[in-house]
Amino acid sequence: MAETSSRMTDEVGAKVAMPQRSVVSVDEEAETAVNAALEFAAQKLGKPVNTVVARLQEGDSAAASYWRYGLAKQMAECLANWDASVKAVYVVDYDATPEDLALGTATRPLMVHLIAWADRKTAALDSLVAALDRALVERVAQLMGMDRLAHMLDVQVVDDEDVEACRGYGAALTSLHNRPIRIWMR
Amino acid sequence: MTEETIRSLTDAHPQVSEPPKHDLWHTALALLDDVAVRLNLEPGVHAMLRQPERELTVAVPVVMDDGLIKVFTGYRVQHCSARGPYKGGIRYHPNVDLNEVRALAMLMTWKCAVVGIPYGGAKGGVQCDPSQMSQDELQRMTRRFTAMIMPIIGPRRDIPAPDVNTNPQVMAWMVDTVSMLERKAVMEIVTGKPVSLGGSLGRKEATGRGVAIATDELLKRRNQHLSDATIAVQGYGNVGSVAATILHEMGAKIVAVSDISGGIYNPKGLDIAAINKHVEAHPRRLLEGYTAPGVEAITNDELLLLDVDVLIPAALEHQIHADNAPFVKARVIVEAANGPTTPEADAILNDRGIVVVPDILANAGGVVVSYFEWVQDLQAFFWEEEEVNKNLHRIMVRSFNEVWEVSEKEGVPLRLAAYLLAVSRVAQSVRERGIFP
Numbered sequence: 001m002a003e004t005s006s007r008m009t010d011e012v013g014a015k016v017a018m019p020q021r022s023v024v025s026v027d028e029e030a031e032t033a034v035n036a037a038l039e040f041a042a043q044k045l046g047k048p049v050n051t052v053v054a055r056l057q058e059g060d061s062a063a064a065s066y067w068r069y070g071l072a073k074q075m076a077e078c079l080a081n082w083d084a085s086v087k088a089v090y091v092v093d094y095d096a097t098p099e100d101l102a103l104g105t106a107t108r109p110l111m112v113h114l115i116a117w118a119d120r121k122t123a124a125l126d127s128l129v130a131a132l133d134r135a136l137v138e139r140v141a142q143l144m145g146m147d148r149l150a151h152m153l154d155v156q157v158v159d160d161e162d163v164e165a166c167r168g169y170g171a172a173l174t175s176l177h178n179r180p181i182r183i184w185m186r
Numbered sequence: 187m188t189e190e191t192i193r194s195l196t197d198a199h200p201q202v203s204e205p206p207k208h209d210l211w212h213t214a215l216a217l218l219d220d221v222a223v224r225l226n227l228e229p230g231v232h233a234m235l236r237q238p239e240r241e242l243t244v245a246v247p248v249v250m251d252d253g254l255i256k257v258f259t260g261y262r263v264q265h266c267s268a269r270g271p272y273k274g275g276i277r278y279h280p281n282v283d284l285n286e287v288r289a290l291a292m293l294m295t296w297k298c299a300v301v302g303i304p305y306g307g308a309k310g311g312v313q314c315d316p317s318q319m320s321q322d323e324l325q326r327m328t329r330r331f332t333a334m335i336m337p338i339i340g341p342r343r344d345i346p347a348p349d350v351n352t353n354p355q356v357m358a359w360m361v362d363t364v365s366m367l368e369r370k371a372v373m374e375i376v377t378g379k380p381v382s383l384g385g386s387l388g389r390k391e392a393t394g395r396g397v398a399i400a401t402d403e404l405l406k407r408r409n410q411h412l413s414d415a416t417i418a419v420q421g422y423g424n425v426g427s428v429a430a431t432i433l434h435e436m437g438a439k440i441v442a443v444s445d446i447s448g449g450i451y452n453p454k455g456l457d458i459a460a461i462n463k464h465v466e467a468h469p470r471r472l473l474e475g476y477t478a479p480g481v482e483a484i485t486n487d488e489l490l491l492l493d494v495d496v497l498i499p500a501a502l503e504h505q506i507h508a509d510n511a512p513f514v515k516a517r518v519i520v521e522a523a524n525g526p527t528t529p530e531a532d533a534i535l536n537d538r539g540i541v542v543v544p545d546i547l548a549n550a551g552g553v554v555v556s557y558f559e560w561v562q563d564l565q566a567f568f569w570e571e572e573e574v575n576k577n578l579h580r581i582m583v584r585s586f587n588e589v590w591e592v593s594e595k596e597g598v599p600l601r602l603a604a605y606l607l608a609v610s611r612v613a614q615s616v617r618e619r620g621i622f623p
Binding site: 043044045046062065066068069091094095096097098099100101102103111113117150151154163164165166167168169171172173174175176177178179181182 | 275351390421525
């Protein structure tokens with residue numbers, strides 16, 4: 001019965017559009033997150049925010065790295081605040097081998113890739129991610145003058161079974177070769 | 187109960203969400219033990235290979251930007267020098283620990299031995315979160331760590347390289363630190379340097395190129411020409427994209443590729459040149475948004491189950507596991523990534539007659555060209571890219587032949603054959619050198 005009602009909740013979550021107040025809040029979250037990420041990158045680089053923006057536009061890898069981390073932290077807190085089932089959030093980037101990631105050109109310079117470990121995967125969490133992504137795309141496109149952004153946020157949700165069985169992105173959390181960094185934990 | 191109270195109670199139990207701890211070192215030992223039994227290795231030699239030759243733990247004090255001193259912990263584990271100086275990467279990560287570094291050092295010994303380059307294995311790291319550190323803090327930490335491990339590294343002792351969260355800039359700082367302390371240029375102290383500081387041409391493409399060579403060699407063994415082969419590549423980063431591009435140039439039909447944004451599929455073959463152009467122009471260097479006649483969108487999971495001749499996982503670990511291995515339709519898998527196949531999946535694929543070229547061989551192109559970088563630095567004479575690629579090709583083909591012969595002779599899968607070859611080579615070197623004094 002609990003499983004059925006949980007499934008029904010998930011299905012309902014998938015069908016119900018985000019309430020107006022949440023849409024506004026998601027936009028505010030995105031604005032706050034982008035500003036915080038820029039401040040973080042500026043602090044780490046020891047440069048003013050407008051220099052950081054310029055460097056991001058140029059594809060500077062150090063600026064992009066700090067930006068991604070700053071935004072990842074903000075998004076992690078946001079996910080956790082909005083969804084109590086989120087237990088931990090990791091930031092991830094990878095290539096086939098760590099050395100090749102280091103030697104490759106700066107891939108995905110602005111987009112943030114997270115692994116969210118949740119009690120269970122739900123459509124509601126997917127909807128939240130999609131809404132945050134849309135809000136971020138709009139804000140970043142505005143800020144950076146980029147018109148080709150389709151996504152800014154990629155969140156792979158894993159549950160206890162995925163982590164225990166080392167399956168899919170769940171395997172990444174215990175990776176020998178390239179473990180993601182945990183940036184938030186409940 | 188207020189939210190604050192609940193949060194403080196939760197914070198009092200910080201270990202609530204921890205992934206299971208896998209004993210990585212004992213997994214590496216179990217692999218060696220299995221191979222040692224099969225080789226009938228002498229107990230003394232076996233015991234020597236089980237234990238790293240040297241392990242160094244260092245304190246790395248750093249003055250942070252706020253003026254406070256923070257002390258990080260660094261490691262360098264040197265597994266085996268029977269075949270030459272140690273070689274292995276340095277990683278910066280909050281979870282670096284001795285067990286992980288030991289396991290990786292041992293795996294590096296086997297990897298170097300499989301491709302016949304004159305190195306033993308090593309690995310190192312510093313427990314830190316580099317994303318939280320400024321460039322100046324990272325530089326100070328790198329320089330102090332380098333100074334702390336200097337007694338045991340050197341162009342003829344131990345040659346570090348980039349790994350998780352380190353990069354050519356970190357290698358450049360290491361070169362400078364050693365050069366300043368030794369009062370002479372020591373460019374050959376590390377590999378993975380910028381080309382301007384003695385890095386090798388062709389290194390960036392080397393792993394992907396090696397994967398392409400391994401794929402071609404395997405298909406030849408199966409009496410199949412590349413131009414008749416359909417290939418799917420999971421992961422379009424540095425390695426996957428280069429492997430796809432080179433295989434395409436060699437005449438193969440790449441029918442599917444994917445990255446973190448998803449995948450694309452065309453059974454008649456993809457226009458890799460157009461895809462590369464799209465990725466280059468994309469703000470985040472992704473496949474998303476690429477369209478062309480006949481191309482349909484697929485997921486990463488769907489790509490793994492496509493009916494193709496060759497599947498090249500070039501992304502994360504453990505993508506092929508017990509749940510999806512029974513449904514993989516590829517006739518051959520070439521492991522561009524580290525550990526893309528779980529041990530359980532490996533057994534299933536083997537039972538199903540699907541040939542797997544193991545990561546230790548397939549993605550060794552990178553370490554081969556790292557070796558070339560070291561050789562060029564020692565000579566202070568640098569090769570054209572064509573020469574680098576020619577020598578890489580020669581070594582990868584030779585290594586593939588050698589592993590294939592062991593596999594055929596012993597009647598074992600290529601993965602086991604590679605480890606049998608590697609361990610036997612290291613053991614032979616141990617025997618020939620004898621035991622000092």
